Amino acid sequence: MSEQSMTRVRAPSAATVRKQIEHFWELWRGAMFLKREIYTYERDQKNPFGSGLLYIAVIGILIALAGILGAGLRYATLPNADAIKNVLLTNVEAMPFFSTLDLNSQAQFERTANQLWSQVAPLVLGYPISDTGFAQLIASVVTTPLGLIIGWLLYGALVHLIARGWHPETLFAEMLAPLAMATSPALLNVILLFPIGGVFGLTIPLWTFICNVFAIRIAYQTTSGRAIWAALFPILLLFILLIVAIILALLLVLPVSRTGGPQ
């Protein structure tokens, strides 16, 4: 291949990158603080689906990167996980009840404690303690945006099911773009880069819900009451499905436990 026929790919200049960051900041700020122009701008994009998809992907990647960096910081600034486990186990084994157990029960206790530790430690310490956990953490750069995108599409589809009748001219993609803006509060999770617990409580879900209502109102040019109903519908549906699943699981499990399970 001659040099002339090759396509030249130039690295983006600092000014272009800065412009992109400024554009993202304007979108994020406008979406968070319910600026009508930002949601309308997204709805009226040439490719609203692509634009929304890109926005959510960037948010997901930023959250994942902050999570990886945060896990690294915790790994460096906290004591060794095995050392913590050994201290806890030694002190538990020094408790009066432990000496009352026979050797088999003591061995069983240690096995259970080790299993429990491998499940609980990553949650308490904030960094993975196994190779699988480490792989999952690195993969979060892909899985976090993917999860956000799947949630966005499912939620959007359910909203569209309810709301399309109110404004049939609104296409699915035209609704998805403003709805993508409503994922903006999730970016607050980057603060968890610092070694602090889950301090936000209901802040992110509530803010997201309010942004969802705003996005639906603009996408379907409808009233606030209808927008609230449309935004609540997927949540209510999920809640009902969850209750039905729990009841079904109980009905299936109960007879088995009554009969002592399959012989």
Place this chain on the structure above:
Amino acid sequence: MNFQDLFVGALSLNSKAFEALRERSDVFWRGFLVLLFAGIFAGVFGALPEAISHVTPLATKDEVIQIARGQFENNYSGPADLKPVYEEYVDNIASAIYEVLSLPPRAGEGARAVTAVLDWVGNVLATPFTSRWIGGILFLGLLFQLIARWLGGRASMAQMLGMTALATAPQIFWSLTSVLTLISNVSNIAAFGAVVPALNFVIMLWTAVIYVKAMAVAQKFTIWRSIGTVVLGGVVLIAAFIVFFIVLGAAVAALVVVTATVPK
């Protein structure tokens, strides 16, 4: 209207500042900036005790166990015959906590200071986003907005949230109560600690007054209608809790019935 005018206007219940903010297209952003400033300023001092605890040398193991025993003695309210049984466990638990806290960070003892700084910065940055700050504004804003619209209010969601965010301005003085609590704990001077509840009460009252005023301006209500919205919101919230617990109780009862009727 600059930020300083808005902040002082919020604290002094200046009607002109409130009305000027209401008409801005970035009302929620501007209101949030007041909350962000007050939240970060309060957080700077509020997060100090935890950060200090990271770099303060630990007491000896025996001292920690003695403190744990003392707290158990003071707080135990269970059956007397079980007290000696539990007492044996207090030493082990206190010892475990002491030993875990004494373990060196993976990056060495020097990392304790880094942890303290990271913890402090994290808590300061997170303060405005906790349920006590923006979380409360969002929850109450959503609740009162629905009721206010029903009562004839005319604010948009952005106006409601931006205006009521001004109510967090007096909470900047939580920095003062945090410092007083810290001094009281370090110096053991009870007078400092005694002032704190009174100051907290004044801050809460100030917050409530600004909230009612901000909602009145946002919704174009009279002050009395704004107070009525808050009262009605409280009633709705209590009713919702009652309904929730009735439904929960019914679900549990149904589950018990199902469990009892499943054939053996």
